Amino acid sequence: MTQPIPWLDGPLWPYLALLLFAVLPTEIWRWLAVIFSRRIDADSPALDWVRAVATALLAGIVAKLIVTPPGALAAVPLPLRIAALAVTLGIMLFDRRRVMLAVLAGEATLIGGAWWLLPG
């Protein structure tokens, strides 16, 4: 457990910590984007690049959550986690409108597999 900063500690500390160390470092990028976006042309190659980087970052988060997963997901073996993603991706590549089916099939793979593999 990270302990509260002593001179700021008190009953409101969890709220203060949330604002300082989670809300601020997240929201700052959205604010900066509003300031910068006024100077960027919607059709510019710069925006294409920015969109490509953002897409890659999201794909990167997917990979990180699968390879180094949080909480209960870590109890599921890596090949099964990858299999669940592969099922989802396979369905999406087959028909891009089947978002719901792809999500449910990936989930069914993971939960079903975990049910079989994990003791208890």
Place this chain on the structure above:
Amino acid sequence: MMNPPPDRDWKRVALAGMRDALSLPAWVVGFGLIGVGSLASDVGYPVEVAVLSTMLVWAGPSQVIFFASIAAGAAWSAIAIAVGFASLRFLPMTVAILPLLRRPGQGIWVQLLLAHYVAVTSWTEGLRRLPDVPPQQRVAYFLGFANTCMATSSIGTFLGYYLIGALPIPFAAGLMCLTPIFFLASLSAGLRHRGDAAAIVLGLALAPICDRFIGGGFDLIVAGLIAGSVAFALRPRKRARPEQS
């Protein structure tokens, strides 16, 4: 085309956004944030802080890093930096979606409000759906869509705070995995050309490699910059001259 009174029109458009959100995405983000609620209860923070984190941070990965790092005993500065890097993607994402939402005469406060709702789901779904919405209706549509996602997510966080410990591991793991599975499905649904496909494939491949070799929370942004730049180089040219095609 018949023009209904602007007031009714605004509500009708917002309701359309709400309906589209409830068609699937709002439920998925709501389920995805159950895990955040359970992490928050794990570190002994009040349920109000868990739900507020969903409304004010509005970024699943940032919230996961925040609560999981506290549980792991990380320094506050390290937590802020890790959250900042995890959220850096909102800069390009917001820059990319604002042109779709911007209207002549729109104040900076409206844009700051709209930017707050930028997160993975509202961004991927917004980029996919907003071009089909008439420009003067997009703000209402987007706010209807995003606020619905935020409402279901707040409920999910609240439930997760009390619920997840009671679930058997396969189902808890399934809830944790809903986020990456839905992110990937949304990304593939928005595929337009080989540049997008390259960004997804390279991002998936590079992130774990960078995670291994680059420390200090910089790994994700390095992977994203490399993969995104390569994908950008591979994209088809927009204004190719007709005789070349």
